[in-house]
Amino acid sequence: MAQHLESPAGSPETRYPKASPWVGWIGFAGVIMVMLGSLHIFEGLIALFKDEYFVVAPSGLTVNVDFTTWGWAHLIGGVIVLLAGFGVLAGQVWARTLGVILALLSVLANVAFLAAYPLWSLIMIALAVVVVMALTVHGSDVKPGA
Numbered sequence: 536m537a538q539h540l541e542s543p544a545g546s547p548e549t550r551y552p553k554a555s556p557w558v559g560w561i562g563f564a565g566v567i568m569v570m571l572g573s574l575h576i577f578e579g580l581i582a583l584f585k586d587e588y589f590v591v592a593p594s595g596l597t598v599n600v601d602f603t604t605w606g607w608a609h610l611i612g613g614v615i616v617l618l619a620g621f622g623v624l625a626g627q628v629w630a631r632t633l634g635v636i637l638a639l640l641s642v643l644a645n646v647a648f649l650a651a652y653p654l655w656s657l658i659m660i661a662l663a664v665v666v667v668m669a670l671t672v673h674g675s676d677v678k679p680g681a
Contacts, residue, residue, distance in 0.1 A: 561626075564669035566620070567620075567665060567666050568617070568619060568634055568666055569617055569621065571638075571641060571659065572613045572618070572620055575609045575612050576609070576610055577613075579607065579608070579612075581606070582609060583603060583606035583610070584606075612641070612644065615633075616638075619633045623670070635670050638664075638666040638670075639667065641663040646660070
């Protein structure tokens with residue numbers, strides 16, 4: 536017959552409460568934010584250095600600005616999303632809040648950029664929607680430093 540051993544009072548099992556199963560969604564959102572930020576940086580660099588890569592001219596965009604302006608916007612926004620993604624992975628509340636706001640802004644930016652590169656923009660919009668869902672539905676399951 537197998538013996539059941541009680542864990543000592545100072546063991547990790549008694550010191551730390553069991554994590555919610557939804558914590559994985561927050562980790563997923565953090566990784567997606569890092570990826571989304573990297574893709575925005577990539578998109579910004581393409582707009583800055585090779586604007587003939589896009590399907591339409593800047594005048595065909597929803598917002599009539601040149602690709603250099605779009606490039607800087609995507610580059611700066613991508614860096615902020617990337618850093619917020621690392622903050623989400625660290626369990627920071629400010630990063631979850633910023634992540635939701637930046638994901639919504641990412642959706643708006645990609646809707647405006649849709650004519651220039653439709654497939655890329657649709658993928659970016661889908662990733663941003665997943666980030667918003669994960670951070671808003673399950674965000675409270677993660678505690679800072681956990």
